[in-house]
Amino acid sequence: MGYAFTSDDVAFLRSAAGTAALAEVDALPFTDSSRLHDVGVARKLLGDGFAPVVETVLLRRKSLAKLEDVGGWLFTDDALQQATASAVARHRAERFRGRDVHDVTCSIGADLRALGEVAARCLGSDLDPVRLAMAHNNVPGTPVVRADALKPVSRGTAVTVDPARRDSSGRRKWHPQDFLPPLDELAEVYAHTDLAVKCAPGIDFAVAPWADEVELVSLDGAVREACLWTRGLATPGVSRRATVLHGDAAWTLTDAEPDDCAVAPPGEWIVDPDGAVVRAGLVRHYAARHGLHQLDDRIAYLSGPKPPPGIRAFRVLDHAHYTEKALKSALKARGVGRLEILVRGLDVDPNTLRKRLKLSGPDEATVVLTRIGSKPVMVLCRPERT
Template identity: 35%
Template sequence: MDIAELTALLTPEGLRLLDEIGPLDNTDDAARAVSRLRAAGHSPDLVAGVVGQARLRVRAAAKFGPFAERMLFTRAGLEQATRLPIAARHAGRFRAAGIERVADLGCGIGGDALGLAGLGIRVHAVDADEVTAAIAAYNLAPFGDAATVAHARAEEVDLTGMDAVWLDPARRTAGHAETRQVASGEWSPSLEWVFALLGRIPGGVKLGPGFDRALIPDDVEAQWISADGSTIELVLWAGALARDGVRRAALVVRGDDAWELTAPDDSPDVDSRELGAFVHEPDGAVIRARLIGEVARALDAGMLSTGIAYLTSDAALTSPFVSTFRVREQLPVDTKKLAQALRARGIGTLEIKKRGVDVDPAVLRKKLSLRGDEAATLIVTRVGSKRLALLADRV
């Protein structure tokens, strides 16, 4: 979306059309809507803005639920926005720390600011991009003076009167549609500026889950977060927002439920052991936080192989921090023999998990030519230099 489209959209006519057109689920629906609106005499900018937003609202429902129906987006802004349930959890930490006013520096379309304002925290949201800031202002308008928005660079914001900051440095090239990731040295604001600011005022900074651990300051809490099986972000908490004695945390969210594992530092891995009755795959947040050892000790499990994130045990224990599989049997690793074994067992639906081996699950599935009514999970990994194929069932 460019400024001309946004200007046309932010009118009574534009917003009325957007509400009337409803969700557009696919390109055919969008094409028909374009033809209908153009035939009615609406300008190209208005048509592009309305149809684009109707498409984005459909996609945004996964992150913002029913709130998406009354929000505006850019494609890049939606991709980078924090899911609203996660933003609410971030906001809960600010509220628990007694924070009343937060500067959201790099607010994007306003996802995290919505979480803060929704919990009664006054927020001043700032974005360096004019269109994005305008969209954030629209999305935060229901909160009135409790949520203000400015078009400015984070480095230029007067933080007088603010109790804390929330930062989401731009990690991609500028734009509202197709963007690309840039090196950490090109982030805006820079990491050096961000970390210096967090040394002066309490706050949190949202980063990608694959952020270089060597760059994490020693005096912050690093919290990796997964949602519904995907590791989505790393948040570094500083000052009053960092918990005493916690430097590593893994927050696992599934639907409305959440579990967290914390530790004062990386947790040493446990020793490897022989394959047991169960294999456990740690959640991505647990792996990123290097807390596999904590989970292993709770499950009385060992590493299936040193350096590979699979655990094994004989006890039928489960944990929200792992996916657990009951091992049926070990199968041949050779693709032809593996296919024969699966057909003999009537396996037609197969989930393929792999770690430590150069296997493309999509390619392997095609080569297996599966057929049958049974379902199972295939775990392909290695123990030392030996490859291993395990037929298993999710617990």
């Protein structure tokens, strides 16, 4: 859960004394081996006020993995976990370029800062006074007010919202009631407003029929979010989009593109499309764009004579009917001692299987375990960066 910051804590951290305390504590290493000792040092230096300072130093270091240029920012642990990665925030903000926009769940200001770089005017609001105080610190010059997202306080603006996720009790997919505020209430309140709603990528999109366009965004191979776009923020003729961000590069794919795609046995390469493509239901569109085919019309693995550029693909060495005995024999014959196991469409646990295979040998390989129709198939491959 992390430390529970108060408004007084934020006021102190923003003061000259707080800045000095943060600099002093930031000089401590806080490695796994030194953490207990360093916390003790901080307690001696600052007395009872050590906790928010230590937590802020640790959260600032943690933020470097997802946020850019936030050296002086203030966070709570929950707010940092929910904050949009800077590259994703910039991508989403582009649709608001030149417009007036209201971020009605601005939290600590990660999205608000990206919006401020492209929008005509920005306003942020939130119900949490501590996060609002942090947003004042983090995004100076942008007005932020305390307001309920379900009770609009602005007019004539586009609206963006990042609802908090409730505990979904282990469910693999998210539903409207798992968000705060609930998605269906947001849709009703902003029924006549250009609206963008950031969601967890596992949401069942069928429960948001009011969304004109659903975009799945991945960053460096990990699917980070789904965004539900409505009305003037949506792209005409597009209902589903996958956007892939990797380093300074980006590409996008939509359901407006052709999806003519054959189904055939493995060819020279196996391609596992980016998770955003799979989650957006655009595997056939991706295959059509790159001249690939499906192994099975219900499985996302693709194959063909040439993989798309700039991805990690798998050069096919052999393929056959899958049994554990047959796989073990094939790996032994090739001297494979290190094996990456990719599974889709079969009930196989890679870690359990790897132990039973008792691998030995100098070589390494990847095996793709899947099915073609009802037949389990193994495709032995060598991974390569194209």
